[in-house]
Amino acid sequence: MRTEVVGAGGVRIGVRVEGTETAPAVVFVHGWAQSARAWDAQFADPELRRRFRLVALDLRGHGASDVPRGGYDDPVAWAGDLAAVLGIAGQPAVVVGWSYGGLVIADYLRVHGTRDLAGIMLAGAITEIGKGHPGGRVGPAMRAALPDALSEDPAVALPALSALCTGMASDPVPGPLAQALLGTSLTVPPSVRSALFRRDVDSSDALAAVDVPALVLHGTEDAVVDVSAGEYAAGKIPGAESRWLPGVGHLPFAEAAREFNTTLLRFAGERAIGARAER
Known part of the structure; x- marks a missing residue:
């Protein structure tokens, strides 16, 4: 099912919802120049659909969401968008x-601390951005793609985005998946692709204040987000669990979907049991 919510500044945020309506929610947040379709393997998992309400948003400027002129460098805007989506969970x-x-x-x-959060799972994720911030360290595939992947000239951007999408996995991904990743990237306007990089963000204090369970999962062969970015987040979040997937690249939810889904089932299931016990 597709629906939408109103995020920060009145921006309409596209949302994909499946699973059991009354069940605990898992909310998925995709990466740069992608969409909620990134989570196809999770939305197709019968056990995840049975036990949880699965919710995935399209970030502002991506997928079915509005493409506003601004807000891409504003943490309050991103926080407001995610808060609106979390409101679906109840x-x-x-x-x-x-x-x-x-x-x-x-x-x-x-902006909000851990309000409305039962747990946090970071998968091949950055938590910071900008020069000198270890939580945003990227790998060779992303370094090679920039700045060309931000260009308005398709002759410049297309080869860079194609190489980046191909380099997301440690082993060659099936042609349809590679083309889907590239196609999604091309639907995101160059102005948005660029705007997301015009930030300088230190998240050390925000991560250190996390008081809900957290899991950091990262492929050891990730060439887009360096594994050290995951190590940084795991070290900053109090009591965070970490899991490193040998031989897996930047698409753990697709490259190692079965292991990813099993891990998510356990982590989210434990949070659900904890929430019921607290009632």
């Missing part, structure tokens, strides 16, 4: 952030 939710989605979660933490 109860504290486990939030899963991939790549740039981890920074959006960090923005939410900066």
Whole structure:
């Protein structure tokens, strides 16, 4: 099912919702120049659909969401968008952030703390951005793609985005998936792709203040977000659990979907049991 909510500044945020309506919610936040379709393998998992209400947003400027002129450098805007989506859950939710989605979660933490959060799962995620911030360290595939991937000239942007999408996985991904990733990237306007990088964000205080369970999951062969960014987040969040996936790249939810889904089932299931016990 597709629906929408009104985020910060009146921006309409596209939302994908599946699963059991009355069940605890898992909210998915995708990465730079992608969409809610990134989570297809999770939305197709029968056990996840049975036990949880699955909610995935399209970030502002992406997918089915509005493309406003501004807000891309404003943590309050990102926090407001995510807060609006969390409102669908009706109860504290486990939030899963991939790549740039981890920074959006960090923005939410900066503004709202852990309100309405039952747990946080970071998957191949950054939590900071800008020169010298270890939580935003990128890998060779992303370094090679910039700045060309931000260009308005398709002759410049297309090869860079194609190489980036191909480099997301440690092993070659099936052609349809590679083309889907590239196609989604091309639907995001160059102005938006650029705006998301015009930030300088330190998240150390926001991460250190987290008081809900957290899990950091990262592929050891991630060439887009360096594994050290995951290590940084795991070290900053009090009591965070970490899981490193050998031989997996930047798409753990697709490259190792079965292991990813099993891990998410356990983590989210424990949060659900804890929430029931507290009632």
